Each structure stands twice: as structure tokens, then as C-alpha cells.
Amino acid sequence: MRLLQFSTSHYCRKARLALGYKQIPYTVENLTPGAHVLKLKPLTGLKTVPVLLPELEGEPIAIADSTQILRFLERHQPDPTVFLTDPALQLEAELLEDWLDESIGTATRFVYYDFRRGDGKQIDPSLSSQLVIQIVRWQYDMNPAAVELARQRLSLALEVLGDRWKPNTYLVGSQFSVADIAAAALLSPLALIPQYCQAHPWLFERISEMHQLCQEPLPPGL
């Protein structure tokens, strides 16, 4: 299998965590932001990574979207599973995954890129890095009001997730699931932001544990 990705994308990390957990061999192809559209549009009709190319007979050529990739991997290799046996708990895990994908992953992106051009500028002050940050901020219309809304959304999310993840190893039930994968990947950029590390040490312990379970190198900052 081949994973088309941006090396720094937290949604691509989500796909890698699932591949690693299931110990499925794969290679990665790092796309160049901007030029990625030329490759992805004809393949999937979309312009986002991750995209998985199963390279298997009888399977689709390309699967877009991290959630669809996890569904495909579960069907392709159910053991070890990332689905819960109790249907009600599985539904809960899927809802958490969807919320993390659609709302929290985006909020993390806003807060992260705002940090990288402000207090976190010293992480990479080079002109090229700061230019990429400016382009991403422009692409997603990251103005101060939108960043503030993202910060508030994250703060509520961390309360909700803390209620589950502080006392338990897993977010839903007593088993690793798509919810743990989504949270560990999509909140991982916060590990570089000191305020989040100081206020929520439990979050980064869980993110580290989930990465170890999936044999994925820890994200920057951990």
C-alpha cells in the first residue's frame, strides 16, 4: 500500500497510526503542497491528503479521507480491530471520530499555525517556513476572530476528552478504537505549544501511549 501525504499533516498521522496499529506494510509518498492538487484531483475528485493507494487487485485504486481509509483498513485486515464489538459503543466512537475530524482537527490547525507565526516563531524562523505558514493562514482564512473561536472550541473539547481520557486508557469502552486514533493524531500539534502541555499533561501522556501502541514515531514536542 502507498500513502500519499504531507509529512506534517495531522490527518495523515491519523492514517499512519491505523496502518501501524494493524502492522500493515506501506510506503509513503510526500506530496508538495500546491502541486498536490494536480495529482489528487484526477485520482479522488478531492484535493486533500491523506489518500491511500491499496495497490491490491479487486480494491479501489485510491481512497480519500482519513475516516474512509480507517474503514477500508478495518475491512481489509480486521485483526487487530479498531472497531468496538458493542454496536452502541462503536457508534459513540464513530461520532467522536467525526467530531474530532470535522471540528477539532480544524481548530487545532488554526491554533497551531497562529502559534507558529507568533510565540512559536523560533521553532523555524526561516523565511521559507514563515512563508508556508502565511500561505496556510491565508488558505484557511485564519484571522484573529477565527483563531479565538478555535481556541474556545479546543478548550471545550479538552474538557470533554479529559472526562474520558484522564481516568481511562481509552476514550470509549475498554478497547482501543477509531476515537483514540483520531484524538491522538488530531490533537498532536498542540504538543509544541507550552500552554497546552502545562495545562493538560494527561493529554500528552495519552497521545504518547497511543503512538507507542501503533509503533508510530512521537510527534514533534513529545
Ligand SMILES: N[C@@H](CCC(=O)N[C@@H](CS)C(=O)NCC(=O)O)C(=O)O
Ligand atoms: N476530512 C479530511 C481532512 C484532510 C485535510 O484537511 N487535509 C489537509 C492537510 S492537513 C489538506 O490536504 N489540505 C490541502 C488542501 O485542502 O488543498 C480527512 O480526514 O482526511
